[in-house]
Amino acid sequence: MSAKETLEETYQKYVSWMKIYESAKERTQRDKNFAPKVIPPGKSKKTPYEHQIIADYFDQLYTEITELYILNIITTFERMVFNKIDNAYGVIKDIVTVEYNKRYSKKDKPAPLYHSAVSFIKVKEDIHNLSGARKVLEKQITEELSEDLKEIIEYRNWLSHGKRRNVGEASILTIEQIKEILMKIIDEIE
């Protein structure tokens, strides 16, 4: 499966979850007996405000499903990017091993540090996170995509570190926009 197909598959799981969410929400509105089957007991007590409590619960579910899948899509993307970096390393290493050490006649001196040439190439272990990968990709993608990726990384950090101050930033990019940006980046780096 290609990187784009894998990303699309992750997104389609989100779409499935949203359909399950929508149909459960709709059914609780039609059938009062259905709510206790999908909502914790404390949230589905019989009170005059029951419908409001259930609505609030579904609103929270919407936020949580969406945020979890935003994290999931970014994680999938990160895995794809690191695979590409690893593949690129293999190709670059082969080229450097063959080409850098080339001597056109026996009189030619070997290239400086030719025994260590391969160690000058970055490997995926040298790039610790997606921000590091973004720096590697900077010359490969447009400035706009690079800025969008920066925003996505900040958003991911904000979500995954408990929505705290000084750790990442929130964003109003939708999950669809995030998917679209990451797809464009994959197009650029493939």
Added chain:
Amino acid sequence: MEFEEKLAKLAKINKDRSDQLERNKNIWIQEVNNLYKNIGNWFAEYIKKGYMSVDYDNLQVAECEEFLMNTQIMRLNLGGEQGPSVIFEPTGINIVGAMGKIDLYYRGHKDEGVFLLLFENGEKFHWEIWKSRKQQEDIMKFNEETLKKMIDEWLEKWIEI
């Protein structure tokens, strides 16, 4: 740069950052309260007639930045306390491109809500309605007219009157 000079510079950077954060936090709380007050005034006549009510609720831990637990969610109840509600949920000041964000939505339909973003222009502040960061539509200023229009559209869509 001398060692002491480095330390002094670092201390200044951290103090500036902390002052800025404190300033933004205070502005945010003040602007959210002003906004709630304005909305109350816009609908004062309907509230007086019993067509609408306002109440407040605490934010959920998972929904916002931790320091905002002291600010509240505002609920505009339409047609009385048990009627449908419009929710204003302030989620934080740590956001790309704006001073802060409130999620604005019709209760039970958060997936079709909008964002109220606070912007600073000199010493003045204003709110704008956004649907997403890369939206195609024009960005609307948030005021009495746009709020009434939005609530009216939501009622048309989800309630049979």
